[in-house]
Amino acid sequence: xxxxxxxxxxxxxxxxxxxxxxxxxxxxxxxxxxxxxxxxxxxxxxxxxxxxxxxxxxxxxxxxxxxxxxxxxxxxxxxxxxxxxxxxxxxxxxxxxxxxxxxxxxxxxxxxxxxxxxxxxxxxxxxxxxxxxxxxxxxxxxxxxxxxxxxxxxxxxxxxxxxxxxxxxxxxxxxxxxxxxxxxxxxxxxxxxxxxxxxxxxxxxxxxxxxxxxxxxxxxxxxxxxxxxxxxxxxxxxxxxxxxxxxxxxxxxxxxxxxxxxxxxxxxxxxxxxxxxxxxxxxxxxxxxxxxxxxxxxxxxxxxxxxxxxxxxxxxxxxxxxxxxxxxxxxxxxxxxxxxxxxxxx
Amino acid sequence: xxxxxxxxxxxxxxxxxxxxxxxxxxxxxxxxxxxxxxxxxxxxxxxxxxxxxxxxxxxxxxxxxxxxxxxxxxxxxxxxxxxxxxxxxxxxxxxxxxxxxxxxxxxxxxxxxxxxxxxxxxxxxxxxxxxxxxxxxxxxxxxxxxxxxxxxxxxxxxxxxxxxxxxxxxxxxxxxxxxxxxxxxxxxxxxxxxxxxxxxxxxxxxxxxxxxxxxxxxxxxxxxxxxxxxxxxxxxxxxxxxxxxxxxxxxxxxxxxxxxxxxxxxxxxxxxxxxxxxxxxxxxxxxxxxxxxxxxxxxxxxxxxxxxxxxxxxxxxxxxxxxxxxxxxxxxxxxxxxxxxxxxxx
DNA sequence: TTGAAAGCGCTACCAG
DNA sequence: CTGGTAGCGCTTTCAA
Numbered sequence: 001x002x003x004x005x006x007x008x009x010x011x012x013x014x015x016x017x018x019x020x021x022x023x024x025x026x027x028x029x030x031x032x033x034x035x036x037x038x039x040x041x042x043x044x045x046x047x048x049x050x051x052x053x054x055x056x057x058x059x060x061x062x063x064x065x066x067x068x069x070x071x072x073x074x075x076x077x078x079x080x081x082x083x084x085x086x087x088x089x090x091x092x093x094x095x096x097x098x099x100x101x102x103x104x105x106x107x108x109x110x111x112x113x114x115x116x117x118x119x120x121x122x123x124x125x126x127x128x129x130x131x132x133x134x135x136x137x138x139x140x141x142x143x144x145x146x147x148x149x150x151x152x153x154x155x156x157x158x159x160x161x162x163x164x165x166x167x168x169x170x171x172x173x174x175x176x177x178x179x180x181x182x183x184x185x186x187x188x189x190x191x192x193x194x195x196x197x198x199x200x201x202x203x204x205x206x207x208x209x210x211x212x213x214x215x216x217x218x219x220x221x222x223x224x225x226x227x228x229x230x231x232x233x234x235x236x237x238x239x240x241x242x243x244x245x246x247x248x249x250x251x252x253x254x255x256x257x258x259x260x261x262x263x264x265x266x267x268x269x270x271x272x273x274x275x276x277x278x279x280x281x282x283x284x285x286x287x288x289x290x291x292x293x294x295x296x297x298x299x300x301x302x303x304x305x306x307x308x309x310x311x312x313x314x315x316x317x318x319x320x321x322x323x324x325x326x327x328x329x330x331x332x333x334x335x336x337x338x339x340x341x342x343x344x345x346x
Numbered sequence: 347x348x349x350x351x352x353x354x355x356x357x358x359x360x361x362x363x364x365x366x367x368x369x370x371x372x373x374x375x376x377x378x379x380x381x382x383x384x385x386x387x388x389x390x391x392x393x394x395x396x397x398x399x400x401x402x403x404x405x406x407x408x409x410x411x412x413x414x415x416x417x418x419x420x421x422x423x424x425x426x427x428x429x430x431x432x433x434x435x436x437x438x439x440x441x442x443x444x445x446x447x448x449x450x451x452x453x454x455x456x457x458x459x460x461x462x463x464x465x466x467x468x469x470x471x472x473x474x475x476x477x478x479x480x481x482x483x484x485x486x487x488x489x490x491x492x493x494x495x496x497x498x499x500x501x502x503x504x505x506x507x508x509x510x511x512x513x514x515x516x517x518x519x520x521x522x523x524x525x526x527x528x529x530x531x532x533x534x535x536x537x538x539x540x541x542x543x544x545x546x547x548x549x550x551x552x553x554x555x556x557x558x559x560x561x562x563x564x565x566x567x568x569x570x571x572x573x574x575x576x577x578x579x580x581x582x583x584x585x586x587x588x589x590x591x592x593x594x595x596x597x598x599x600x601x602x603x604x605x606x607x608x609x610x611x612x613x614x615x616x617x618x619x620x621x622x623x624x625x626x627x628x629x630x631x632x633x634x635x636x637x638x639x640x641x642x643x644x645x646x647x648x649x650x651x652x653x654x655x656x657x658x659x660x661x662x663x664x665x666x667x668x669x670x671x672x673x674x675x676x677x678x679x680x681x682x683x684x685x686x687x688x689x690x691x692x
Numbered sequence: 693t694t695g696a697a698a699g700c701g702c703t704a705c706c707a708g
Numbered sequence: 709c710t711g712g713t714a715g716c717g718c719t720t721t722c723a724a
Contacts, residue, residue, distance in 0.1 A: 010710080012701095046456045046457045047397055048701035050702090052701085052716045053702090069415070072412055079437070090434055091437045092435070112391055281627060390717095391716090393716095394719090395718055
């Protein structure tokens with residue numbers, strides 16, 4: 001930049017202004033500068049600019065697992081919207097590990113990103129108070145923490161649980177199990193909804209029917225199978241299962257099928273996430289749509305509104321309503337005499 | 347940092363040294379500094395450090411589609427390995443659009459990233475020469491460009507094509523089609539392999555059996571269906587299809603099934619990618635494994651080796667050998683009399 | 693073991 | 709419309 005200025009006999013400031021499309025510069029000068037920039041193949045150093053403006057035009061995204069289509073879709077939507085305003089995404093994965101998440105977030109804080117967008121696997125709020133101290137705005141997605149007033153975008157998880165469970169009740173299931181997720185708000189909310197739907201229909205909550213899956217978003221394949229095997233071992237085998245998410249549901253169905261059970265005749269299954277391959281599965285998977293794309297878009301919108309306003313706006317909370325998508329895995333069950341045709345398990 | 351120095355009556359330099367674990371500092375001083383850092387909840391500004399060291403500890407990743415599990419898996423592996431050495435990933439998606447990709451890369455260049463890792467959808471090398479001029483090292487993944495000598499990590503795409511096609515021949519297919527991908531090296535290589543395998547078995551190459559899919563990695567669902575519908579409309583309907591990737595194959599199978607055809611009895615299908623849900627599909631999908639995780643890991647390794655060596659090392663090219671995974675969609679076809687049971691298409 | 697001077701590349705502010 | 713002065717927060721080099 002200094003070189004360009006020297007070459008052209010103008011000041012560095014003028015060059016800088018041209019590069020920022022600042023109006024205070026003559027057309028002739030502007031063109032001369034632009035020409036030289038092309039000639040030299042000059043590249044602005046945005047890092048230096050950040051240092052003085054205090055804006056990095058970088059947004060951090062922390063998710064538990066990039067491979068999970070739910071988060072991948074959010075990342076994609078986020079990236080698309082932010083890019084249009086010149087913001088870029090630096091993405092890290094916490095692997096569903098609170099310690100790792102803290103390290104990652106510290107790194108991102110040190111880099112002075114403009115905003116953080118976090119699907120947190122933490123169960124305490126201390127880290128977030130630290131973020132607030134640094135005056136870096138953040139948006140929670142998918143998961144929130146009690147006692148923390150912050151921006152949030154996600155789905156109404158209790159409604160997810162109610163929707164799925166009530167649907168299983170509606171199609172005639174009598175013993176409904178739940179394979180739950182990790183100890184964060186979505187799993188807690190969905191469990192809550194599951195229980196509420198049961199109680200509202202006068203059904204009892206059976207603890208054996210609630211399978212805890214500490215790390216539902218990672219290695220779902222194995223854990224879905226394990227969970228299903230525990231359910232099948234019960235004397236009063238469930239006839240319906242609501243799974244925390246679709247990968248879990250898919251694994252559970254695979255296991256049950258391998259054991260000779262028919263879905264949905266013997267066990268109906270509902271997942272959550274409505275992933276793009278749900279309708280291509282061996283048994284089309286009924287699921288609850290969480291509007292993942294919309295979550296990304298809304299989070300981006302909030303981010304931009306924070307970044308564009310001089311005074312930090314009041315925390316915004318966007319709670320989307322989930323939607324039930326019925327497929328084969330929870331088709332209204334056949335009449336009872338269908339049971340006679342059932343091959344026994346094992 | 348200045349504050350800390352003032353508070354403690356030491357110099358800024360000393361504080362800086364402590365923060366970098368520089369040995370030249372007394373234990374007592376070090377501890378005093380560290381204590382004050384904790385007290386003030388001080389956060390180092392890495393952006394400022396970058397400006398003077400010329401290292402951002404940031405690696406750029408450009409992929410056509412983050413939602414595609416193939417790229418998501420690469421991103422994940424990359425991120426995991428790089429993180430251990432303190433590098434972070436800034437991820438952008440080109441949406442399979444060469445223009446957009448150029449814009450994105452320009453942005454990343456301006457940010458002075460340490461390395462770029464690119465799955466390029468470009469067909470010309472000019473942009474890459476520009477990157478080389480900027481002296482920013484880069485690693486191509488999945489796709490390479492003719493006439494460009496650079497670091498590369500990917501699979502042997504011709505071998506992919508040969509493996510898939512030869513397998514279809516082996517199970518008895520006589521009219522083998524190929525739904526190809528976009529005009530980049532993987533699609534070109536796989537097509538090449540497809541042709542070679544046919545010729546080597548004394549079969550003819552029928553142009554109608556080769557369906558061009560300009561943007562195979564995006565919206566595969568619709569395009570897979572379209573491609574299959576074109577194949578089914580042919581008078582001599584193919585009895586085997588090798589698809590550029592798994593999403594395409596899945597969509598193609600769904601369409602064919604909906605039209606009343608049986609997979610693999612009427613048409614056998616092989617995809618590529620070996621995605622995690624392949625074995626849960628309505629028809630278990632035979633596929634070619636590309637070792638996506640390994641691609642990410644190798645790319646990370648090359649990146650680190652470049653970053654750790656004073657002189658830029660010679661370009662490295664890692665070409666992994668693909669692996670055939672046989673599932674239901676290409677099970678050895680039943681005897682010919684099975685045809686009598688076939689429901690007609692449409 | 694400690695620190696002073698110098699500067700990374702850019703932009704804000706205000707004067708001409 | 710143009711440009712000087714100052715400084716963003718940190719590190720490097722070298723002298724004390």
